[in-house]
Amino acid sequence: MLHLLDTTRSGPRRGGVALVEGVAGAGRSRLLGDTCAVAAQCGFSVAYADADEVRRAVPLAPLIAALDLRTDVEHPPLDLAATAAGHSAWLIDRLHTSLAERLRRGPVAVVLDDLQWADTTTLAALGTLVARCATQQVAWVLARRAGEAESLPAKLFAALGDAERSERVHLPPLDDRAVAELAADRLSAEPAPELLACVKGADGNPAALVALLDGLVEEQRVRVAEGRARPAGDVQNGPVPRRFGVLVRDRAAALQPGTRLLLDVACVLGHAALPEDIAQILGGTTASVLPALQEALDSRFLVCEGDTIAFRHELVRQALLATLPGPLRGSLHRQAADMIIGRDGGVLPAAAHLVHGARRGDTRAVTVLCSAATAVVATEPRTAAELAQRALEITGPLHPVRANLVRVAVEALTRCGPLPRAIALAEESLGGALPQEQATVLRCELSAALLLAGRAARAVAVAGPPSPGAAGAEGLAERMELGRLHGLADLDAAAAEREARQEMTRRGGPSAGLRCVLARSHWHAGRVGEALRQARAAVASAGEERGVCRPFAPRLALAAMLTHLRETTEATALLDVLRGEIEAEGWPVLCGAAKILGSSLALAQGALAEAATQAAGGLAAADEAGMPRYSPLGWRTLAEVALRRGDLTAADEHVERLTRTVAEQGLDGAAATASRAGAAWMAAQLAAARRDVEGLDAALAAVHADPYALRSLLCEEPAAAAWLVRTAADRGDGERAAETVRAAQRLAADNADVPSLLAAAAHAQGVHQRDADTLRRAVQTHRDPWSRASAAEDLGALCGADRAATVMEFEWAMAKYARLGAARDEARVRRRLRRLGVRRRHWKHADRPASGWASLTDTERRVADLVAQGLTNRQVATQMFLSSHTVGFHLRQIYRKLRLRSRIDLARTHPGVDDGPGRHVTDRPAPPPADAGAPADTASPRGPAPHAPKTPPGPALPAPAHPADTTQPR
The missing domain is CATH 1.10.8 (Helicase, Ruva Protein; domain 3)
Incomplete structure (x- = not known):
């Protein structure tokens, strides 16, 4: 259209027309508005108007409005005005005269929008006026909504498109x-x-x-x-976003009534449907619905997919479905179910409609729903759960299929969650009068649900031998005994091992499930090497058995062990296979656990962003499934990511959620012990970073309160032993330090073939005894990369007399921390090097603009993020292991590049701090004024939190005992 304006302005006897077409919302009006603005800047007299459906009855309304024509002047002679046609001709002449008057002042641009609503007289007048003004400086820009090919506007556009100086502008969907x-x-x-x-x-x-x-x-x-x-x-x-739903419904309301009715039926039938099915529901033939179907296709509500007619997107279907009143929607669903059953007897497709359309007391619907749920419970448990629960809602307590419905619903909910719903439904049914055989089957399902929910004691109590006459009693007995042994492994590892071996003898050999029981028993007893051997054997034999995910997948147990021991390569490969196994065997309840284990592996490999994303996704999935067993590990991962990044505010939030989860999740046995130990360990790390002495002492006391909890922590966290020893030594608590070393050494002695435990024991011993050789062995043997870097840092701290060796170890540790994304640890080691007079550049050259957020260096962006959270210069310096003066220098650079004047301006314009997955960035609190009189260098790991702590922090921690440094404990 710019070309049209240019040629019209430059040629004294040239005009032209641009024909703009596009669907509703394609941007026609925006394009025409921009065209008017450009035309005005180029010296055109702009005449703009749009047609609308209300003024359709007024002849020439758009042109009269565009040219600002007065219609209250003297009428033409009576013989000419005697007919409406004559009056219209007179108005067209007046319009032409008005155009001529404008042309005396310069070129004219006539811009008309929404001509699909224009009256026939306007369309005829446009054809006449465009022809009359073909040799004058008039640029016509005409726009209409794309639609019917045989409409009058379409015919006008076709005629005008054949003119010499015309151009078509089609607005396609955005790519x-x-x-x-x-x-x-x-x-x-x-x-x-x-x-x-x-x-x-x-x-x-x-x-x-x-x-x-x-x-x-x-x-x-x-x-x-x-x-x-x-x-x-x-x-x-x-649910469809409200704004989008309103837009879809408004556009559907503009369609013909028959088309709207067709869309109503189609959205009930599902994403895709056969044309003949739509026609049958409407009570006609396929030919009778062709006009409505064609309009629905032209409007892009529907598209063709093979032999079916489908909605272009599920959101569109859901938006239309929401407009149907509930009773009408239910009636259409019942009609669709009757049609499907009457045609081919398809139980499952019919059940999908009966879920929404069946009424209470509909015996036939209950039977169909029960059959469909039973058929898909092992392959599509979510569908089965929905079908079975809907059938239970509409069936009476004495219906003959109710007991089977309860069993199917409990099994489906156990497979997909939420587990609390499965447990409540099973316990409610067992509280009533059930035949012995049905009660036994239901107790078996309830035991599995309780085990997955981490309620081992209740699972053991529920499991018991089936009645001798129960159908499939032998297979049911094996399942119930296996569930009981898994629960017992959490409560009494020695008893579980003894009884599992007795069961092997009775069965004449081990099974995958019994080997898994042995593996978990050995793990809880601290025999990690034997646990790994049994778990690997269970996985190897599981391929020969079906249903290995009930109630614990051997691959899940082995993957958890390997993850804790940082055998990342084998664990990653195992998790990939486990995800396929979960999908193939229909156990989506375990998806959250697999994601959380994957997040822990990503953390160990230094992929902090991936670790946070997977942890957040796994926690959401676990919460939805009601399976909290692995949730503490997910929150620990998020807290560890935040600590390594130096975001103590986020770490505080994650530790708080971890503590609350452990308190509320209702786990018992070994799972509860491990959760409490992990939560205390993370609370201790956060308290040390915040220099909260009281909080640190309370957390350390919780870690050491139970020897089993301490052993569990040392098995699951390779870095824990050395950290606890270092922290106890810095606190002057030699007894706790020695206790931790003894526990780590016992684990190493009992598991001489487990490298991570040997390395952890060596690291703890080296820190405790200040033994450089032992620390070198830890550096070489640690499976965990972060622990390896930590051991190198500890080794460097012992080489105080040998400056070259100290620098070498610190630089090696700093490089490892950097590769792992541990910015806080990297900054701490860089400060230690600075104290030795060694300065290493920690920025990278990059081509950046001179101003704006993209111009900030990584360090400047980190400073900006922390200041935007409300931290003072001193607090930022503490987190980044810089001096307050250095932070002030960076802050001045930030102000200059962003053209800001204050911290308040920075907080207001900040695009959002990386809060990690699952944390939605909202308005930040107003930052405090800048620091005054802050010392040049502060060794505090962190100042007060940017928000008031729930409990006042204790006195400052004493300086640690590392000879080469005076920074805080790690």
Whole structure:
């Protein structure tokens, strides 16, 4: 269109026409508005108007409005005004005269929008006026909504398109790149692939895309972490964002009534349906619905997929479905179910409709739902759970299939969660009068659910021998005994091992499940090497058995052990196979556990962003499934990520959630012991970083209160032994330090073939006895990369007299920390090197702009993030192991590059600090004024929290005893 304006302005006897077409929301009005602005800047007299459906009855309304024509002047002679046609001709002449008057002052741009609503007289007048002004400086820009090919506006556009100086402008859907750019603009962050997949429901339509993105933001269904925007929850299957739903419903309301009815039926039938099914529900033939179907296809509500007619996106279908009143929707679902059963007897497709349409007391619907749930319980447990629970809602207490429905529902809920619902349903049914055989089957399912929920004592109490006459009693007895032994392994490892071996003898050999019981028993007893051997044997024999995920997958048990021992290569490969096994055998309840273990592996490998993402996803999945067994490990991972990054505010939040989870999750036995030990260990690390003496003493007391808890911690955390010894020594508590060393050495002696335990014992002993050779052995043998770097740092601290050796060890440790993303540890070692007079550049050259956020260096960005959270210069210096003066220098550079004047300006304009997965960035508290009189260098690990702590911190920690440094304990 710029070419049209240019040729019209430059040629005194030239005009032209631009024909703009696009679907609703494609950006026609925005394009025309920009065109008007450009035309005005180029000296055009701009005449703009848009047609609308209300003024359709007024002849020439758009042209009269655009040219500002007065219609209250003297009418033409009576013989000409005698007919409406004559009056219209007179008005067209007046319009032409008005155009001529404008042309005397310069070129004219006539811009008309929404001509699909224009009256026939306007369309005829446009054809006449464009022809009359073909040799004059008039640029016509005409726009209409794309739609019916045989409409009058379409015919006008076709006729005008054949003119000599005409151009067509079609506004297609935005391509993938443009969608990503628009999403980044609306979200102020780069959209992740999973979010871009969700917004495909907008079909590349700018208006729909903006409505969808803004709706997701308003409803807090988008989270931003590390500069990337990701969906928070299941966007595609969750409720439709209100803004997007309103837009879809408004556009559907503009369609013909028959088309709207067809869409109502289609959205009930599902994402895709056969045309003949839609026609049958509507009570007609396929031919009778063709006009409505064609309009639905033209409007892009529906698309063709093979032999079916499908909605272009599930969000569109859900938005339309929400407009149907409940009773009408239910009636259509029942009609669809009757059609399916009557045609081919398809129980499962019919059941999918009966879930939404069946009424209480509908015996036939209950039977169909029960059959369908039973058929898919092992392959699609979520579907089975939905079907069975719906059937239970509409069936009476004496219905003959009710007991089977309860069993199917409990089994399905045990497989997919939520486990508390499975447990409550089973216990409620067992509290009533049930035949012995049905009660035995239900107790078996309840035992499995309790085990997965971490309630070992209750699971052991529920499990028991089945009645001798029960169908499949032998197989049921084996399942119940296996469940009882798994529960016993958490409560009494020695008894579980003894009884598992007796069961092997009775069965004539070991099974995968019994080997898994032995593995878990050995682990809880501290025999880690033997636990690994039994777990590997269980995995090897599991391929010959079906149902190995009930109630514990051997691969899950082995993967957990390998993860704790930092055998990352084998554990990663095992987790990949486990995910496939979970899907193949229909146990999505275990998905959260697999993700959480994966997050721990990612942390060990230094992939902090991946660790945080997987941990957040695993915690969400575990919470949804009601399976808290691995949740403490997930919160520990998030807290550890925050500590390594130096974000003590986030670490504080994660440790608080960890402590609350351990207190509320209801675990018992070994799982509870391990959870409490892990929570106390993380609380101790955070308290040490905050120099909270009282909190540190309380956390250390909790770690050492139970020898079994201490042993569990040392088995699961390779870095724990040395850290506890170092911290106890710094606190002057030699007894606790010696106790930790003895516990680590006992574990190493009992498991001489487990490298991580040998390395942990050597590290703890080397720190306690200040033995450089032992520390060198720890550096060489640690499986955990972070622990290896920590041992090198401890070794460097012992080489005080040999400056070259100290520098070498510190530099090696600092490089390892850097590769692992442990910014806080890297900064601490860099400070130790500075104290030795060694300065290493810790920034990288990069081509950056001169101003703006992209111009900040990594260090400046970190300073800006912390200041935006409300930290003072001294607090920032403490977290980054810099001096307050250095922080002040960086802050001045930030102000200069961002053209800011104060900390308040920085907090207001900050795009959002990386809060990690699952933490939505909201308004930050107003920062305090800048520090005054801060010392040049402060050895505090962290000042007061930016928000008031729940309990006042204790006195400052005493200086640690490392000879080469005076920084805080690690």
